[in-house]
Amino acid sequence: MAEVILRTENLKKAYATKSGKPHEAVKGITMDVKKGEIFGFLGPNGAGKSTTINMLTTQLISTSGDIYIDGESLVDNPAKARQKIGVVAQHNNLDRGLTARENLIYHAMYFGIDKDVANKRADDLLEKFGLTDRQHDYVKTYSGGMAQRLKIARAIMHEPEIIFLDEPTTGLDPAYREILWNQMLELNKEGTTIFLTTHYMEEPEQLCDRVAIVDKGEMQAIGTVDELKAMMPTNNIVYLRLKDMKEAYTEQAKELPGIDDVTIQDGVLQLYTSEKHPDLNAILNWVNELGTTLEDIRLSQVSLNDVFIYLTEDKKEMKGAE
Known part of the structure; x- marks a missing residue:
């Protein structure tokens, strides 16, 4: 049985409202993500998906429940959890006033990585993602596809065990989508767990080992694509x-x-x-x-x-x- 890299237990998030009655964005999500799998996390707008991801990646504090990264509580020790996770946000959060290489090196410095090691990793990732020739150009000159590749390279500079991809191919043309997914599949083969959110249903259907579907802050179903299809009343x-x-x-x-x-x-x-x-x-x-x-x-x-x-x-x- 595969080890679990990510576990949530009755995870909840409520927000205060003007009426005084809290709004429950997440109502008690419990799930496991196995080491080495590609895990899809799907939900319509307003389902609590983004809120959940923000809690899983230490960007938001939960109201109650717990999150475990490789068996250790993220709630109790978020700083340690960040060492094991990489995040590729949907929006472009690269420093546009820095070069591609500088974005990678400064990210490594944040995680306390030795300068020589950081430079070697930057060399490897810039080559892997086809950015070596543009490594000294400012990010503000990058196309959307190039920026997305750099975001992924930056997210794995500290060699996380699980990487969160939030709508990674939104706005990209089919050619760039294929390039990115070939790179992600290669990363997965090397042992990195991938946690994916997307609105392109063909991506989880073709790529994910298991898929979770959430709505109205609650887990609706979780399983392989075939198991989810079996829940339908017809074929x-x-x-x-x-x-x-x-x-x-x-x-x-x-x-x-x-x-x-x-x-x-x-x-x-x-x-x-x-x-x-x-x-x-x-x-x-x-x-x-x-x-x-x-x-x-x-x-x-x-x-x-x-x-x-x-x-x-x-x-x-x-x-x-x-």
Whole structure:
């Protein structure tokens, strides 16, 4: 059984409000992250995801509960925990008035790393991330992709055991995304645990060993992608885009043969079916009887994005048609 590098126990965070009633952003999250795995941490905006990450990376003090990094309490000793974690924030927090090399060296100095060792590591990382030729240029001249690579290089200068990647590929073109992920996979092969947050669902679906989904400050599910998909009521989804969408269609569609559940998401009727080969003729005949126009129809196997929506969207929101 793999060792645990990160554990949270009933982690909570509440904020004071003008009304006097505390707002619970995180309501008791308990989870384990294993050494050497790529762990996805997903949640919609306002789910408590960022608050949780800020507590895990010592940027925010929890209201209650505990966090353990490699078996030691982060709450009791945050300074020691920082030695074992690296953080790549979503925003660009590099010192734009310094060169790439200076950003790396000053980061190493913060962690008390010997100057000679720091320079050797900087040499290695600048080469690894393809920045050697630009190492003496000011960061303010860097493109978004170059800055992101430098952020990752800086985060691992002190050789952390776990690195937190907060939306690392947001805003990057597909080529840069592939470059970054090849570098991250190589880092993971060398033993570094990766804790990933992203809105690109194909990334955790393809790359993560396990995924946690949070919403409304609570853990909704945790497991491998296949285990999460198994939580869905069906294996396949028929997507229908109709010219005239009405909420009443959801209840009517549930009467179709082989249909287990129906929702509306972003104006698309989604028919969940456990049938490998659903009766599309029956569905098309039903659409004709409605007297509306079928603009698009497709059949797809359940994806992680479908699981995410199913677990985090309120039924009212999912059926948000007139």
